[in-house]
Amino acid sequence: MKRILMKGNEAIAEAAVRAGCDLYFGYPITPQTEISEYLSSRLPEEGKVFLQAESEIAAIYMVYGAAAVGKRVLTSSSGPGISLKQEGISYLVSAELPAVIVNMSRGGPGLGNIQPSQSDYFQAVKGGGHGDYKTIVLAPDGMLGQMMEPVVFTEPQFDPLPPKDWAVSGKEGRKRRFIICFALDPQELEKVNQALQEKFRAMERNEIRYEIFGDEHPDLLLVGYGTVARILKSVVREGARKGLRLALVRPITLYPFPSAVMKEKAVQAGRVIDVEMNHGQMLEDVRLAVEGRVPVHFYGRSGGMIPTVEDTLQKVMDILSREGVKHENGI
Amino acid sequence: MKTVFERPHSLFDLPYPYCPGCHHGLAQRLIAEVIDELSISDRTIGVGPVGCSVYIYEHIDVDFVMGAHGRSPAIATGIKRSRPGTIVFSYQGDGDIAAIGTAEIIHAANRGENISCFFINNAIYGMTGGQMAPTSLLGQKTQTSPRGRKVQTEGYPFHLCEMLAVSEGSAYIARVALTNPRLIKKAKEAIRKAFLTQIEEQGFSLVEILSPCPTNWRLPPLEAVKWLEEHLMATYRIGEIKVKEGVTNAC
Numbered sequence: 001m002k003r004i005l006m007k008g009n010e011a012i013a014e015a016a017v018r019a020g021c022d023l024y025f026g027y028p029i030t031p032q033t034e035i036s037e038y039l040s041s042r043l044p045e046e047g048k049v050f051l052q053a054e055s056e057i058a059a060i061y062m063v064y065g066a067a068a069v070g071k072r073v074l075t076s077s078s079g080p081g082i083s084l085k086q087e088g089i090s091y092l093v094s095a096e097l098p099a100v101i102v103n104m105s106r107g108g109p110g111l112g113n114i115q116p117s118q119s120d121y122f123q124a125v126k127g128g129g130h131g132d133y134k135t136i137v138l139a140p141d142g143m144l145g146q147m148m149e150p151v152v153f154t155e156p157q158f159d160p161l162p163p164k165d166w167a168v169s170g171k172e173g174r175k176r177r178f179i180i181c182f183a184l185d186p187q188e189l190e191k192v193n194q195a196l197q198e199k200f201r202a203m204e205r206n207e208i209r210y211e212i213f214g215d216e217h218p219d220l221l222l223v224g225y226g227t228v229a230r231i232l233k234s235v236v237r238e239g240a241r242k243g244l245r246l247a248l249v250r251p252i253t254l255y256p257f258p259s260a261v262m263k264e265k266a267v268q269a270g271r272v273i274d275v276e277m278n279h280g281q282m283l284e285d286v287r288l289a290v291e292g293r294v295p296v297h298f299y300g301r302s303g304g305m306i307p308t309v310e311d312t313l314q315k316v317m318d319i320l321s322r323e324g325v326k327h328e329n330g331i
Numbered sequence: 332m333k334t335v336f337e338r339p340h341s342l343f344d345l346p347y348p349y350c351p352g353c354h355h356g357l358a359q360r361l362i363a364e365v366i367d368e369l370s371i372s373d374r375t376i377g378v379g380p381v382g383c384s385v386y387i388y389e390h391i392d393v394d395f396v397m398g399a400h401g402r403s404p405a406i407a408t409g410i411k412r413s414r415p416g417t418i419v420f421s422y423q424g425d426g427d428i429a430a431i432g433t434a435e436i437i438h439a440a441n442r443g444e445n446i447s448c449f450f451i452n453n454a455i456y457g458m459t460g461g462q463m464a465p466t467s468l469l470g471q472k473t474q475t476s477p478r479g480r481k482v483q484t485e486g487y488p489f490h491l492c493e494m495l496a497v498s499e500g501s502a503y504i505a506r507v508a509l510t511n512p513r514l515i516k517k518a519k520e521a522i523r524k525a526f527l528t529q530i531e532e533q534g535f536s537l538v539e540i541l542s543p544c545p546t547n548w549r550l551p552p553l554e555a556v557k558w559l560e561e562h563l564m565a566t567y568r569i570g571e572i573k574v575k576e577g578v579t580n581a582c
C-alpha cells in the first residue's frame with residue numbers, strides 16, 4: 001500500500017472523505033484550518049457539500065440539520081470554537097443525532113495560544129454542554145494537527161449500518177417523523193434520560209479501546225495519550241536501556257475510559273505516573289480508575305511546552321528511587 | 332353539498348395550547364393551508380424554535396426538526412444542503428430570530444439560502460413571561476423595561492425585514508398582520524409567495540407576522556388587536572418589503 005507524506009489535519013480530512021462524509025461545516029481556527037481548506041476542494045470533487053459557516057455555533061447547528069436528515073456529517077474546530085459548539089453538542093446528544101467532531105486542541109484558557117496542548121481534555125471528555133451526557137472521545141497516537149508524517153490509507157471496513165428509520169426527509173409514503181430535543185413532562189424526561197444512560201453503559205461495555213506497550217512486569221506504569229504517548233514510548237525504550245521496567249497504557253478512547261485495564265496494570269506495577277500537556281485533567285480519571293490502590297504521580301507541561309523524554313525519564317527515576325525500587329543497574 | 336370551510340389536511344385536529352387572543356394558532360393554520368394548496372406536505376420539513384412557537388410541530392402534519400433557541404436558520408441550512416429537493420421552513424419568535432439568532436438569520440439570508448422563514452413578531456418574549464424583546468416598542472412596559480423601553484438604554488425597535496432586504500441574498504420579504512379578514516388574505520398570499528420563491532429556487536424568503544401577546548401585553552384580546560393596529564403597525568409597516576426580480580407573482 002502506498003505511503004504518502006501528509007499533515008495530520010489533511011490526513012483526517014482525507015480519511016473523512018474515504019469514510020463517506022457527505023457534508024462538512026466549519027469555521028476557521030488554528031491549528032485545524034487545513035481540514036476546512038482540504039475539504040473545500042476535495043468534497044465538491046466527490047459531489048459532496050462543503051460550507052464555511054458564520055460561526056462555530058452556526059456550524060454545529062448545520063451539522064444538526066444534516067444529521068437529522070440522516071447524512072454523514074463532520075465539523076472541526078479547536079478549544080475556543082469547541083466552547084461555542086458545546087450547546088449544539090448537548091442538543092445532538094439529546095436528539096440522538098450522530099456526528100463526528102474534530103477538536104484539535106490548543107493552549108488555553110481564553111484565547112491561549114495555538115501551540116500543541118491537551119488543555120481541552122475536560123472539555124472533550126466531561127463535556128462543557130448542559131445536561132447528563134457523554135460522547136465517545138477518541139485520542140490519537142502522536143500529534144495529529146500540524147505534524148507531517150507518512151500515512152497509509154486502508155479501505156475502511158464497515159459492518160452493515162442499521163437503517164436510519166428515524167431520519168426526516170419529508171413524510172412521503174409514511175407517517176410523519178420529528179426529531180426532538182426536549183420532554184416537558186418530568187416523568188417523560190426521566191425516561192428519556194434513562195434511555196440515554198443505557199446507551200452510555202453500552203458504550204462502556206463495547207467501545208473501550210487502548211494500547212499497552214512495554215515491559216510485561218513493570219515497576220512503574222506510565223499513562224498518556226496523543227503526543228505524550230509518543231514521548232512515553234521513548235521513555236519506556238530509554239528506560240529499558242537503563243534497566244528500568246516500565247510500561248505504558250495509552251487510552252485510545254478517553255470516554256469510555258479504559259478503567260479496568262488501568263487499575264489492573266497499576267496494581268501490578270505498584271505505582272503510576274500520568275503525564276499530560278496540561279496541569280492534570282485525565283489525572284482525575286486515572287485516580288478514579290486506580291481507586292486509591294497505588295500512588296498516582298503526575299508530570300505536566302502546558303501552554304505549548306512539551307515534556308521531553310529526558311525530563312520525563314528523570315521524573316520516572318526520581319519516583320522509583322524515592323519509592324525504593326531496585327533495578328538492574330542499581331540506581 | 333359544497334364545502335365552503337374546513338380544517339386544512341395538514342393541520343391536526345388538536346386544540347391549540349395558546350392563550351386566548353394569541354395569533355400563533357392563526358398563523359400556523361395559514362401555513363398549513365398553503366402547504367395543502369401547494370401539495371408539498373410530503374416533501375416539507377419544518378424547523379422548530381424555542382418560545383411559544385415551539386408547539387407548531389404538534390399541529391402541522393409534516394416532518395419536523397426541533398432545535399435550539401435562535402438556531403433554526405442554521406439547522407434549516409444543514410437540511411436544505413443535504414436534501415435540496417425538500418421544502419424547508421422555520422417558524423420563529425422575535426426573541427428567537429431577532430435577538431439570540433441574529434447571526435444565523437442574517438447569514439442564511441445573505442447566502443441566499445433557499446429556505447422560508449416565518450417570523451412571529453409580538454414585540455415581547457412570550458414563553459419566558461413578558462420580558463423586553465429587540466422588537467419591543469419605545470415606551471413599551473415589559474417585565475425587564477418596567478418604566479418603558481428607552482432609546483438611551485435599550486436602543487431602537489429592531490427592523491429585521493428591512494435589514495435583510497438590504498442583502499442581495501434575500502429574494503422575498505414581507506411583513507403582514509392578521510387583525511382582519513382582508514389582512515389575513517394578504518398574509519396568506521405572502522406565505523404562499525415565500526414558499527413559491529423556494530419552490531422556484533429563487534433564494535431566501537421571510538414573512539414577518541405581527542402578532543398580539545395579550546397575556547404579556549396585559550390587555551384583553553380585543554384591546555390587544557387594537558394596540559397592535561395602532562402601535563405595532565405604526566412602527567412596523569406592513570406590506571411587501573422586497574420582491575427580487577424573478578420571484579413569481581402568481582398567487
Ligand SMILES: Cc1ncc(C[n+]2csc(CCOP(=O)(O)OP(=O)(O)O)c2C)c(N)n1
Pocket residue numbers: 381382383384400423424425426427428451453455456457458459464
Ligand atoms: C440559550 C437559551 N437562552 C434562553 C432561553 C430561554 N427562552 C426560552 S423562549 C425565550 C424567548 C421567547 O420569546 P420569543 O422568541 O419572542 O417567542 P414567543 O414565546 O414570544 O413566541 C427565551 C429567552 C433558552 N431556551 N435557551
Ligand code: SF4
Pocket residue numbers: 348349350352353354355383453457458543544545546547
Ligand atoms: S404568552 Fe403570548 S405568545 Fe405565548 S401563547 Fe400566550 S399570548 Fe401567545
